[in-house]
Amino acid sequence: MRVRRPAVATALAGAALVAGWLGGLFGAAPPVYDGLPLSAEPYRYLQPPPGLATTAPPTSATKTVTVTPQASAETIDVSTAEAPPQASILFSTDGLAAPAGTSVVVRITPVPPPAPPKSGRIDGNVYQFSASAGSAPVGLGAAGTVANLELRATGAPGNPTIERFDGTSWRAVPTTHVPPSEYTTDSNSLGDFALVLPPGPPPGAGGPGTGVVAGIVVGAVLLVIGGLLWILRRTRRRRPPPAAARGRPRR
Amino acid sequence: MTAALTGQRGRAGLLVAGLGLAVAARSVVGAADPRAALLFAALLTVVSWLSGWRPARPGPAWWGWGLVGAAGLVAGPLLRGAPRWHPGGFGGWAVVVTAVVVGEEVLLRGALWQALQPRLGVAATIGVTAALFAVVHLPLYGARALPLDVMAGVWLGVIRWGSGTLAAPAMAHLLADWAGWWLA
Helix, strand or coil: CCCHHHHHHHHHHHHHHHHHHHCCCCCCCCCCCCCCCCCCCCCCCCCCCCCCCCCCCCCCEEEEEECCCHHHCCEEEEECCCCCCCEEEEEECCCECCCCCCEEEEEEEEECCCCCCCCCEEEEEEEEEEEEECCEECCECCCCCCEEEEEECCCCCCCCEEEEECCCCEEECCCEEECCCEEEEEECCCEEEEEEECCCCCCCCCCCCHHHHHHHHHHHHHHHHHHHHHHHHHHHHHCCCCHHHHCCCCC | CHHHHHCCCCHHHHHHHHHHHHHHHHHHHCCCCHHHHHHHHHHHHHHHHHCCCCCCCCCCCHHHHHHHHHHHHHHHHHHHCCCCCCCCCHHHHHHHHHHHHHHHHHHHHHHHHHHHHHHHCHHHHHHHHHHHHHHHCHHHHCHHHHHHHHHHHHHHHHHHHHHCCCHHHHHHHHHHHHHHHHHC
């Protein structure tokens, strides 16, 4: 029985790992387990800024999915083809506003900016996230249904925020930075999204980035915990043994 | 000094403190910088050596466990999407990755495993090393990668336990990282 325990544990842990991936628990987290980033290809612009070297054109992405009931829902990842992708969307097949069994085409397309944002300048391309069944547009489903959208920054200094174009103007949405260069948001609607950099010199330019601060904090916490553990163990070692352990008391 | 560092008591504390020092040093130099990654790997290996850890000859089935471990780490990304090619030079990147993998595995599932497992048992040792594995990756990947790194840490811990040797999770970790060139 003891011989089988590692095999059972291996099967369980492996199943949990794969289920986490397929269930979307890990999002678009990078599957390199050593903390070293892959080299990124230069950002591909739809409309390159003046003076910038021409790159290959940005790619679009399309995937056809079948809407499912919640019980048989799958997580779908659609990403553009750059390395790493410049835009991606993660959603559940029960999260689309169409009857189960409907075939829906989900698209990510780089598009020209519909209007300049008031809060700054667009960093990279505007990406249109859309879904359609035939010619009819399909949105996200019931209230609370969200899709996870991710955009890659160009590497320009500053802390960009994802903004969504609502038909008349750009509006900022809650944004999470995924180091080193991805930004993500959970959105309950599709449409045009872009990263927007604040105007003027970037705040904190030249200062430490979030990754550096996080590294120093994590390192300091581990250093303190480790140091305390070490001191504790060394102190216990030097404590004299109890009287009973030293032998019989003297008369 | 060496005797104090290599004593059985306090080894775990020394190793955790050394891990913290290495993480902080890497972040100051630049977490994504290959030179920082090499410094990180060297610090982890030196701390492990100072703690008294020494390499041992792996058992006969270690490579089988290593292959199973690598398959588990890459299965999810493979099932989710088609592999893609990354630009740039694989060779230099792979050398740095190898050094970091060796440093991480030697400290976490080598020296720290040896220090903790007799006192805490297998389950708790897998838990502690998985938690540290995840925390170490926070500065570069952010909190969003924590669930994946915790699960990967547990998986590598189970492979370490099942194989009885550090070589198996190290091989799994290394092959999965190399595969990341096509999967990330």
